[in-house]
Amino acid sequence: MKVSREQVAEHRHRILDAAARLYREKGLEGVSVAQIMAAAGLTHGGFYGHFKSKEDLIAQALAHVLSQTKAAKPPGRTMAAYAAAYLDRSHCDARAEGCPFAALGSEAVRGSQDTRAVLTRSLREQIEDFSATAPGETPQERRRAAIAGWAAMVGALILARIADDAALSDEILEATLRQVTAP
Numbered sequence: 001m002k003v004s005r006e007q008v009a010e011h012r013h014r015i016l017d018a019a020a021r022l023y024r025e026k027g028l029e030g031v032s033v034a035q036i037m038a039a040a041g042l043t044h045g046g047f048y049g050h051f052k053s054k055e056d057l058i059a060q061a062l063a064h065v066l067s068q069t070k071a072a073k074p075p076g077r078t079m080a081a082y083a084a085a086y087l088d089r090s091h092c093d094a095r096a097e098g099c100p101f102a103a104l105g106s107e108a109v110r111g112s113q114d115t116r117a118v119l120t121r122s123l124r125e126q127i128e129d130f131s132a133t134a135p136g137e138t139p140q141e142r143r144r145a146a147i148a149g150w151a152a153m154v155g156a157l158i159l160a161r162i163a164d165d166a167a168l169s170d171e172i173l174e175a176t177l178r179q180v181t182a183p
Helices: 005-026 033-039 044-049 054-072 079-086 089-093 100-108 113-131 139-162 166-181
Strands: none
Touching: 005 033, 005 044, 005 054, 005 100, 033 044, 033 054, 054 100, 054 113, 079 113, 079 139, 079 166, 089 139, 089 166, 100 113, 100 139, 113 139, 139 166
16 A cells, blocks of 8 residues: 555654654664654654665754754743753753753764764754853854853753752752853
């Protein structure tokens, strides 16, 4: 039975959603193509009709989730408002739905050029967005503050997730939020 274009697009969307969620939850090497396809409600055999390889899927899943994140960002949202949501306990606990940079950054460093290119493009966009509202007198000062703020947020989220002490984890999130949003 032939599958319609709409069904192909819907299947692809389900695969990308499942892959993005599972990769953030279990890591790039912690999940197989078969697990992703099962999570998407599809058979393993259909994978190569959508993607060239697992590396292709990784890059496309990251691009997919990052484009969704960008589309969901309200216009005019400041870096401080973003930090308040990003450094929140619920975001910290929602690994599978959270930030791909914090969940996969250390693995993506060793990923394909396509994966790194997707993340680099998003990194540049995030810095540009933050630069518009970051503190500073000049565009260069605002860009430096945006870079430092974004690096602090991602690093804090990673450290807060690592800590097996809830009080320490909360302290990391709160201290970083105060630092990033300080005038």
